[in-house]
Amino acid sequence: MLSTISNVVKRYPLVTFFMLAYALSWWLAPLAGDLLPYGPMLAAIIVLAFSEGKVGLKELFSQATHWRVGWRWYLIAPGIIIAFTVGAIGLNLLLGAQISPNYEPAAVGDLLVWVILFLLLGGLWEEPGWIGYALPRLSAGRSLLLASLILAVFRIMWHLPLFLNGDVPWSDIVLNIAAQIFFSWLYYRTNRSLLIVMFFHFSSNYVAEIVFSLFEGGDFIQFNWLKTGLACLIALGLIIYDRQLWFARPAEMQPEVELQPAVGV
Numbered sequence: 001m002l003s004t005i006s007n008v009v010k011r012y013p014l015v016t017f018f019m020l021a022y023a024l025s026w027w028l029a030p031l032a033g034d035l036l037p038y039g040p041m042l043a044a045i046i047v048l049a050f051s052e053g054k055v056g057l058k059e060l061f062s063q064a065t066h067w068r069v070g071w072r073w074y075l076i077a078p079g080i081i082i083a084f085t086v087g088a089i090g091l092n093l094l095l096g097a098q099i100s101p102n103y104e105p106a107a108v109g110d111l112l113v114w115v116i117l118f119l120l121l122g123g124l125w126e127e128p129g130w131i132g133y134a135l136p137r138l139s140a141g142r143s144l145l146l147a148s149l150i151l152a153v154f155r156i157m158w159h160l161p162l163f164l165n166g167d168v169p170w171s172d173i174v175l176n177i178a179a180q181i182f183f184s185w186l187y188y189r190t191n192r193s194l195l196i197v198m199f200f201h202f203s204s205n206y207v208a209e210i211v212f213s214l215f216e217g218g219d220f221i222q223f224n225w226l227k228t229g230l231a232c233l234i235a236l237g238l239i240i241y242d243r244q245l246w247f248a249r250p251a252e253m254q255p256e257v258e259l260q261p262a263v264g265v
Contacts, residue, residue: 009050014137017047018154021129029161037121040129040158048133060132063194073186073196078203080182084234085207088227089214095226097219106210114209122205124198130155131187132194144184145239145246152180171224174232179204181235188245 009016025039048056093099106114118124130151138147156176162168183197190196215223239246 006050009047013047013051014134017043017129017134020046022158025158026161029165033161033165033167035158035161037123037125040126040134042129044129044133060128060194063132063192064128064198065195066191066193067195069190069193069196073190073193074199077186077196077200078207080200080234081203081207084227084230085211087230088223089211091226091230092215092219092223095222097215097222100213100216100219102216103213111210114206118202118205118209122202124201124205127183127197127201128194131183131197132192135184135187136192143247144188148180148184149177151184152177155180169221169224171221171228175224175228178228178231178235181238182231185238185242185245189242 020043021040023039024042025035025037028034028036044060045057048060052059134154135147135151138150142150156173159168159172159176163170163173182200186200187193187197
């Protein structure tokens with residue numbers, strides 16, 4: 001039985017990964033109206049265990065602990081989020097939006113609680129699966145841009161239950177495409193540092209929570225589309241600025257830093 005499963009996984013590793021990523025995440029939706037963020041990571045671990053064994057698992061772990069990327073990347077990652085979020089707030093106010101009368105800045109205690117919650121249950125845990133496992137394999141024989149767009153489609157479909165129940169605005173369909181451009185760029189420009197990618201996702205969740213109740217009604221919808229539009233402009237700028245990376249094959253990509261081995265591996 002195990003040998004049969006192993007043979008199937010080895011023959012169709014990416015197909016198996018996506019099927020598991022959906023199944024392991026979606027089962028929670030009917031019960032709690034949410035997705036299990038660990039699903040893509042667990043799917044990657046299972047597929048690697050059957051297809052590549054310890055070598056593949058060690059490689060994924062080394063990416064997740066690759067922190068020596070240069071201090072500027074720890075500013076660039078959240079800086080991207082802050083740039084298009086603050087820009088959208090400013091544009092929304094200029095277009096006549098009003099701050100919600102019910103909005104209150106979060107207390108320090110709440111901010112600390114959010115850190116813990118997002119570290120434990122945030123979307124950052126998706127990234128070992130989407131970026132650490134799927135992206136390099138989708139990039140085989142394709143440009144990074146094409147691989148990123150393909151992966152963006154799978155990520156959008158993965159979020160489908162949240163779109164349908166109203167937990168995620170429909171503008172996030174487009175925002176997911178821009179986000180995938182950011183994920184891919186950070187990943188390859190730090191020589192496959194999953195840690196930076198996960199930090200970026202954490203920053204995205206955290207900033208979104210801070211400004212979530214800033215607007216309401218039509219002003220909130222307008223804010224989300226403005227945020228999406230600005231994110232797309234930044235993503236397009238990255239593609240134009242770093243076009244050699246986007247249209248090269250993975251073997252031709254020039255890393256910014258040298259990959260450090262994981263401690264204890």
